[in-house]
Amino acid sequence: MSASSATSTAGIPIHEALCRWVFSSIGKKTIVAVTGILLVLFVTGHMLGNFTIYFGPDLINSYAKHLRDLGPFLWVIRLGLLAVVFLHIFFTMLLWKENATARPQKYAVGDPIKTTVFARTMRLTGLIVLAFVIFHLGHFTLLIFNPSWAHLDTELHGETVHDVYRMVVLGFSNPVVSAFYIISLGLLAFHLSHGIGSLFQTLGLTTRKMRPVYEAVARVYAWALFVGYSSIPISILIFGLGKNTIK
Amino acid sequence: MNFTLRVWRQDGPTTSGRFEEYPAKNIPDEASFLEMLDIVNEELEKAGKESVQFDHDCREGICGMCSLTINGVPHGPGRGTTCQLYMRKFQDGDVITIEPFRVGAFPIIRDLAVNRTALDKVIQAGGFITARTGSAPDANSVPIPKVIADESMDAAACIGCGACAAACPNSSAMLFVSAKAAHLGLLPQGKPENERRTVRMVRTMDEIGFGNCSNYYACEAVCPAGISASFIARLNRQYTSAAAREAVGATTI
Amino acid sequence: MSIDAKIPAGPLDKKWSSYKNTAKIISPANKRKFKIIIVGSGLAGASAAATLGEQGFNVECFCYQDSPRRAHSIAAQGGINAAKNYQNDGDSTFRLFYDTIKGGDFRAREANVYRLAEVSANIIDQCVAQGVPFAREYGGLLANRSFGGAQVSRTFYARGQTGQQLLIGAYQGLEAQVAAGTVKMYSRTEMLDLVLVDGHAKGIIVRDMVTGEIRAHAADTVLLCTGGYGNVFYLSTNAKGCNVTATYRAYKKGAYFANPCYTQIHPTCIPVSGDYQSKLTLMSESLRNDGRVWVPKRKEDCGKAPSEIPEDARDYYLERKYPSYGNLAPRDISSRSAKEVCDEGRGVGPGGLGVYLDFGDAIKRLGQKVVAERYGNLFEMYENITGESAYERPMRIFPAVHYTMGGLWVDYNLMSNIPGLHVLGEANFSDHGANRLGASALMQGLADGYFVIPYTIGDYLNTQFGKAKPDVNSAPFQDALAAVKARTSQLLSIKGSRTVDSFHRELGHIMWDNCGMARTKESLTEALDKIPKLREEFWKNVNVLGKGETLNQSLEKAGRVADFLEFGELLCRDALQRNESCGGHFRSEYQTPDGEALRDDEHYAHVACWKFEGENATPTRLEEPLSYETVKLATRSYK
DSSP: OHHHHHHHHHHSSSHHHHHHHHTTHHHHHHHHHHHHHHHHHHHHHHHHHHHHGGGGGHHHHHHHHHHHHHTTHHHHHHHHHHHHHHHHHHHHHHHHHHHHHHOOOOSSOOOOOOHHHHTHHHHHHHHHHHHHHHHIIIIISSSSSSSGGGGGGETTTTEEOOHHHHHHHHHHHHHHHHHHHHHHHHHHHHHHHHHHHHHHHTOHHHHHHHHHHHHHHHHHHHHHHHHHHHHHHHHTTTTOOTGGGGG | OOEEEEEESSSSSSSSSEEEEEESSSHHHHHHHHHHHHHHHHHHTTTTTTOOOOOSSSSSSSOOOOEEEEEEEEEESSHHHHGBBGGGGGGOOOOOOOOOOOTTTSEEEEETEEEOOHHOOOOHHOOSOOOOTTTTOOTTSSOOOOOOOOOHHOOOHHHOOOHHHSSSTOOOHHHHHHHHHHHHHSGGGGGGTHHHHHHHHHHHHHTTTTTOOOOOHHHHHHHHOOTTTHHHHHHHHHHHHHOOOOTSSOOOO | OOOOOOOOSGGGGGGHHHHHHHOOHHHHHHHHTEEEEEOOOOOOHHHHHHHHHHOOOOEEEEEEESGGGGGGGOOOOSEEEEETTTTOSSOOHHHHHHHHHTTTTTTTTHHHHHHHHHHHHHHHHHHHHHTTTOOTTTSSSSSBOOTTTOOOOOOOOOOHHHHHHHHHHHHHHHHHHHHHHHEEESSEEEEEEEEEEEEEEEEEEEEEETTTTTTEEOOOOEEEOOOOOOOGGSSSOOOOOOOOOHHHHHHHHTOOOOOOOHHHHEEEHHHHHOOOOOOOOOOOOGGTTTEEEEESSSGGGGGGGGGGGGGGEEOOOHHHTTTTGGGGGOHHHHHHHHHHHHHOOOOOOOOGGGGGEEHHHHHHHHHHHHHHHHHHHHHHHHHHSSOOOOTTTTTEEEEEEEEEEEOOOOOTSBBSSSSTTTEEEEGSSSSSSTSSSOOOOHHHHHIIIIIIIHHHHHHHGGGGGGGGOHHHTTTHHHHHHHHHHHHHHHHHHOOOOOOOOHHHHHHHHHHHHHHHEEEEEEHHHHHHHHHHHHHHHHEEEEBOOSSSSOOOOOHHHHHHHHHHHHHHHHHHHHHHOOOOOOOBBBBTTTTHHHHHHHHOOOHHHHEEEEOSSTSSSSSEEEEEEESSSSSSSOOOOOO
């Protein structure tokens, strides 16, 4: 075997090949799509967890306790999520920068053509949702705005646990907080209205026939998340869910 | 019919451009958009002004040379190329803004004419099947299912005009590249070079400086050949699989 | 003066194989040393560039479009003929050969046409191998259709875009060679002159249409693949940029122009609707498979809506005159019949220049759905252009200039009388005689580029070993360069009062009225009087604005129209001298009592070759006799 054919079958080193893929247009998009899937799964799981509030204080408080009891493993999940969020944003920004330079001179007359408002506002909605997530962490996890919530305790099966139920009810009793929450989730639904359908295309799962189906299902799913999440502040603020616990 | 045209004028590739306004008077409604421009150009020349330079050739919607963005839409309203747009689509008195295809990878040559050799470069990177003349087996020696041949033809219908990149908010040429990858990759004759072709075309597209696909689908909305963006999904899949196989040494590009 | 076509000896069906067996071959090491210039990137040019590049020659290819993929071959709709006999309907190489010779009204060279039929099958193999997605049957084998009046199904097609698919195949092959470094592509570059060194074609002068730079390129041989000259009529189905400049400049350098009067008028085009019109759109001939052509029997009915004209007041003139072929009569015959009925005042639509192509019966017989499946895209195109639905009222069609059978004279090697100048595709005169059959243009372009020139080019190149390489700084190149520059500046300096287009349009009117579907001695004499006057006015009064150093489409057009203004005269002169009617050349004086073309085989069974004798001098007409060894000349009847 000649030297040249030996090198040609060996190809390029694996890390170099991966790097080339990651930083190719399709590679970057794929990373955004895959991290997007993880985030959608997280958002879905989070919502299902939130629904425990409808079954009374005990269930949600025990759910929260179980989460806390994960200990170091919780931190693995948290850091993992953080990494996913970082990658999602980092590659989006990289794509954004390249896309902006790909058209140095804009059209004088703009026409959206077939692009949806959801698709065109992805970066905006994404960034606002990011701001909301930071607020939301400060609000319910780090308790920056109400440090006293750290001492909301209750009895659960003979143990003293953090009363998440009361904290949530207290939190959403503030109409401004609830409004911000609902608006932000609306924007998240906007983001996912394009995002979920789009990831099928990026991952190469669509066909001419299936694309409209994926898109419709994705849109329904995005807005179902919105309805699911928003139902909680609305139930608290308007229908008085858990009112008796905060008197 | 009478119109007011706002036309992009630019003296050369390095100079800056500007809009100029010209009246288009007494235009028959059976005239095509390019014939309307011919009339305006003749009037301009009679008045001692240089005519507006715009690309066109076959004027029957197949060569892909015409390349105008009309009121923000490449090839203007309706499906089809600029040359197949007729003035009856407009209202008397309309103000029509005409710009070149604005894509960084398509530098303006003059006025409305742009340089699209970037698309040829993508083809050079791998958009072909190596078949030495005279070496081909009998044409019927490899039967191709009709559905495959038809799908390949759907992709092969691309006229290479570049409207996809011009319409894409990101100036992405993915529709063009994916159509070529599908046209050749679907056919049994194109299989041996499939991975190499796919990866090389995508890399070249990236290097040239086209933007990235954001699944906006503006490309397929303006495509005069009706190329479906589902070919982009196919390209995404095939590119990632080929790149992965390259990474683990299962193939070389 | 004798003209030697260098036809190999031996029986017709052995000529090409014996030629190939004894053809001079150039070794791979020597191929690299030869540079070949190819002008034009259509089917002929792109396939030649791809093949010669692949063989190892050093190729430079030029096209005026922004990409080689845009050459006008792309617009061919119908298909490509090949004697594959996949349908088992009795087709053979000989039958394709005979149909082509007969279709050309016995005015083509036997040996060339036989070779064309012979290599036709290889073309299909080649195209399939390179990924042309031809139509297929459910079993996966290739589909065929009958086309353009053939009695066998030998036409391969890719929807209505066969030309596009074949060209893209050749273009991809070309681009692969560009990537391999054997072909250098110059797009947006127009050839403005041919350079001869010691009587051999050794280079060209081009203008870079972007920078305006005029420069010389030298090579060992030059291939012109620059298409036809239909735009001499201003309105035609050709692309706007198609022009005669390359071949006409070669003619002025001494290449013979053969049979310029053979122009094909395609019967099914969308009629002209006004003076502003820039081009005519062809509707695929396949429409005639199901559409019925008619006009009202009485002039008075012409203004009426077609639905108001009862069946017995309609004249289905093709079915009446040609009962066996009916609506499928060959192009020249259908076109002329349309002209006849319009001349009688029975034409329909604006200016009375149109006939109906009616799908009413087909819709009744097959249902609208089937008709839409077969012709939907054509109906859509028709509606887009005319604003009328052909499902509701008959289409209006009228003949339009489509293809030119004439071109530079070439021998069996596809070399012109200028050593080193090869001419391929529509630009040469060789294979279609006086009339081309449908789906044969694509066949010829690809045959010449893929399968003929790669074998025949060695014949010339072998004589060039050891010869000094042409030098662009030598006198012949510098002189030609200076002449082209002078002409360009002259065009820019006239600063008259008429636009280039207005001259072109006027020339087109003269050509169409006097040298169109029917020609007479009087009309041609009139044209020969008018054209020089128009040309004179052009050089005094044309207004070309702008500079030579930028993209300047007015300047490009002016150069092309200037050549058309000379070439139109040559075309009319040829038409005047050919005192017979054959194929696309119909002289009203020469017709049978029932209006059919009347050939004069005794005096005109030859190729007319025009030799340039100097500016304002009358060119000389030379003859290459056509000797038919195999076929018997017969009257072409489609009754």
